Amino acid sequence: MESNFARFKAFYKTASLWSGKLLGLEQFGLSNFNFDHLEHQESLDLPMIPQGTLLGKRAEYFFKFCVEQSNNYQLLLSNIQVFKGKVTMGELDYIIKDQRSNSTLHIELVYKFYIYNPTITSTEKSTVLQELNKYQGPNGRDHLVRKLEHLKNHQLPLLYTAEAVELLKSHDIAVENIKQRVCFLAHVFIPHQLWDHKFKYIHKSSIVGYYYKSSAFAKAETENTYFLPEKYAWKMTPQELPASYTFHQVLLLTWESLDRGFAPLLWMQLEDKSFESFFVVK
Template sequence: MMEKALLHQFSGFLNTPQIWEMAGPFPYSPFEVRNIDLQKMPVELHFPPTMVLGKRMERFFHFYVRHFSEEKIIAHNEQIIHEKRTLGELDFLLKNERSGKVSHVELVYKYYLYDPEIASEAERWTGPNHRDNLLLKLERLQQKQFPLLYREETRPLLEKLGITAEEVEQKICFKANFFLPWDHPSQRIDLPNDLVQGRWLRRKEFTPARFGRETFFSPRKPNWPILPQHNTHWLSYDDLQEQIMPLLEKEQSPLIWMKTGNEYRRFFLVWW
């Protein structure tokens, strides 16, 4: 039987919505990931417990495509190198086993927090540590990652696979979790409700007067996709503070699960 935490992580990956509505005039088709019955897994999924979140999501996508789709993986994580310099990486090249059509799929799995204090509306969806944002990621996809397929340096790989760039359809699987400020009205933001996964607040706002009676848990990053109702070990406010303070001091924003009676919430406590 697959380890429970891993199964919950995989379920979290599958159920994280795609951001297609937010991508604007994006010239690539979405690669759809459908829900599956996890009780009927054909094989077990294994990988090292130390694998970071991004690589973990790549492994989940690989597993999904191989066992639950009509696509065959003909290449993945292919680095394109020219004169000892890495130009970029193609995430997945897939071939439909029925139609024979080939697609290039870029996989993205992200967490974004809406910061109304950022001057430019387009840049307000920022990473939990304020080091990246949604706009930059979309620009990088359009300007670097997708054009990589058509570069002369990529041709030897395509020739080895017996395909040409012109016959390849480019697709994206962009799964993202969006978090609003704790007291910010959601109707003020043009965002589909199913994309909102939780809230965020600053360290100074996380006071014992406001939150001292609740119970919490701060999962390790590989467990961020898991729903909090699967958690069985809960901490007091003081015990949580002891757990998360080292992270905040290192300018890392922890994700926190909160339990109030039979209700569960997810939020980020940010250092900035």
């Protein structure tokens, strides 16, 4: 069984989707945190996350924990709701302080699973947007470009509204001194045949698996062992679970999941006990 520190490490090793700037959004990678002092602390107390907490919210607990456990950043505020009268305008994810430079950062956290679909075409004139349009959620309801636009046009500008300025002032934080970053973490799944493809704009380390169309998966029978992790466990390192399935068993479960509108993530254990991780999509 993994130690708490190993579970914590699995989170903070999650790759950023890109490095530097993308469409004007500057990345804050988890590698910025210094955890050297924790390397031998196997008894680390992880945050208590209520059962049933969604994957994105789980990431929020872990990011806050990262700030608190690091020896180079200080958490000033987290999940700050901004109101105009009684109406919620939005939420600022994190305000943190860099202990080395004494600078203050506003960070918006994003934690996503995307598949890369090379067949998607776009009317965008920008070659960057044409390429980024090919990244979408496994169920086709989530789109990378839309999320980037929401960050640029809504989430980050919220900091500069009169209401947010006044709220932060009440905590002795001056907005004009704050730098803005996004911590955009992602697990990307690609077509098997593109495994050696050089992807533009994203970190190769964010690619963690591949995906099958359901019709192709039906023809990909193996003698391997299959596991169906619950969504909250998608971010975990693939491992044996209490329930295991043969190909034909997991194929039926896959079809049932797709009929409900949800693309399942599968972990396949090979003969040598290693794992492969993939989605099956419609």
